Amino acid sequence: MSACRSCGACCAAYRVDFSIHELDEHGGHVPAGLALALNDTLARLRGTDHAQPRCAALTGRIGEAVGCGIYEWRPGPCHELEEGGDACARARARHGLPPLPARRLASGAGSAA
Ligand code: SF4
Numbered sequence: 001m002s003a004c005r006s007c008g009a010c011c012a013a014y015r016v017d018f019s020i021h022e023l024d025e026h027g028g029h030v031p032a033g034l035a036l037a038l039n040d041t042l043a044r045l046r047g048t049d050h051a052q053p054r055c056a057a058l059t060g061r062i063g064e065a066v067g068c069g070i071y072e073w074r075p076g077p078c079h080e081l082e083e084g085g086d087a088c089a090r091a092r093a094r095h096g097l098p099p100l101p102a103r104r105l106a107s108g109a110g111s112a113a
């Protein structure tokens with residue numbers, strides 16, 4: 001099982017911006033209710049630009065057991081964060097978690113690989 005299922009740190013560390021064309025109301029899959037429109041081209045997952053970010057779709061306790069409420073419909077950036085990569089290590093450090101050994105492309109809290 002992916003370390004992501006007991007982590008979730010990157011879902012509570014970074015702003016997550018993506019094309020508005022990924023929103024369901026524009027023909028994509030990301031539920032529009034979980035995002036804020038930034039401008040004519042970009043949307044942002046709710047909660048990810050707070051002083052202490054936490055994606056509105058993240059469930060559970062960081063560093064223990066977490067899940068992504070929109071795993072199948074999460075936007076592009078959530079597919080691209082590399083488990084064990086630099087951004088992963090920085091996010092984990094923010095939450096007092098040690099870095100992982102470099103592995104593979106992960107998918108955030110919902111990753112079941
Ligand atoms: S990619 Fe890294 S920071 Fe993100 S949930 Fe997985 S282990 Fe945690």
Ligand code: SF4
Pocket residue numbers: 010011016045055056057058059067068069070071074075078107108109110
């Ligand atoms: S993987 Fe899910 S919980 Fe994590 S930032 Fe993306 S949409 Fe939010």
